[in-house]
Amino acid sequence: MPNLHDIERRINSVTSTKQITRTMQMVAAAKVRRANERVQAATPYADSMVEMLASVAKRVGGTENALLRKHDEIKNVLVVVVTSDRGLAGGFNSNVLRHVKRLMRNKQAEGASVQVVACGKKAIGHFTYRKMDPVLSFADLSADPTVDEAAAIAAFAIDGYVNGDVDEVIVVYNHAKNPVEQELCQETVLPVDTSTLESELAADDVPADEEPVLEGDVIFEPGIEAVLDRLLPAYVRTMLYHALIDSAAAEQAARRSAMMAATDNATEMVELLTRLYNRVRQGAITTEISEIVGGAAALED
């Protein structure tokens, strides 16, 4: 039989844990809203960018742009891993890291070497612990990603790709599918695949019956190739920035779900412990009474 005092201490401890998890849940809920607003604010830019790039790419046809060209042999793969700085978000980080591990093993089996760009302390810790120092790392930014961070990754990736140091760039992140669900996403950033652009457009909110705005004769200045040369790096930046802010939104949503589950579990546990506490207390009283009664009966005899 556990003693009363021990149970009481456990109830107190679980109650205070519950307070913390409930607070975290509410904080995360507030941050989800802000993160979603940021995703929404970035959407007009991304949409116009995709639309423009799709229409330019369609006109150019087979171009020799370095960012569009597939490298014949894939020897070096750059993986951009987007995680959070903090834990306590359920499977948020471990899902990404596990997926990256599998991806790396596959790529290595194909004879490619893998480099990692780590965003978020969790990814940095994971890779440095495994003695694979990330080529670039960003900490303390996961809750509040900046365009500069995305631009830095893009600059590094593009430079590597053009020079031939890198043959493929992949980004892995959590997509905030809806407020309660996160979806693991793996996207190939480089080489840019223009054929997916159009399907992306179709999937977006551009209604099918509406004619694409950039049809017919369009003047390109200084020239269609030059426009493409400038558009592609910007597109890569946009894609990476989008992955970062999407992941930030997903992180808060994941934390909210995780903390909600923790709060529920704590409530259940307090209930269980309180019941046990009462049973033990009642048992002690019963024992005492029967002892007294037994003692009195013994005296009477």
Add this chain to the structure above:
Amino acid sequence: MAGFVCDIVTPRALLVSEEVEIVVVPGAEGEMGFLKGHASLVSVLADGEAHVKSAEDGETKRYALQGGYVEVTGDKVIILADRALLSSDIDVEAVRQQLASIESKLADLSDEEARKTTLPADKAWCDAQLKVAAA
């Protein structure tokens, strides 16, 4: 005169969306002005400033722009810029300080290394802001 819609969009947010009379942007090959009914056009922009004359009160606003494109379609002008700022929002003192710190960082790096960072772009942005603020 009826105007048309001009949007200035950055990766962070939609900066402006208003009814305008004329838009002048710094094209890669010189300044370009758009009035209503301009032919469809896509152009790369140089770093510089855009003038936007509002249709409502005829007031001209100036924006510092960096690394953008302009897309003109039937009744809309969309300026996609990496960075954009209203001229009156530029804090000259802060920008000067930023520029100084970027230059000192750049001085430590070789050209090769600098290309892998965003420092050259940051520097260009500071220059663009200062130019617009001075005008």
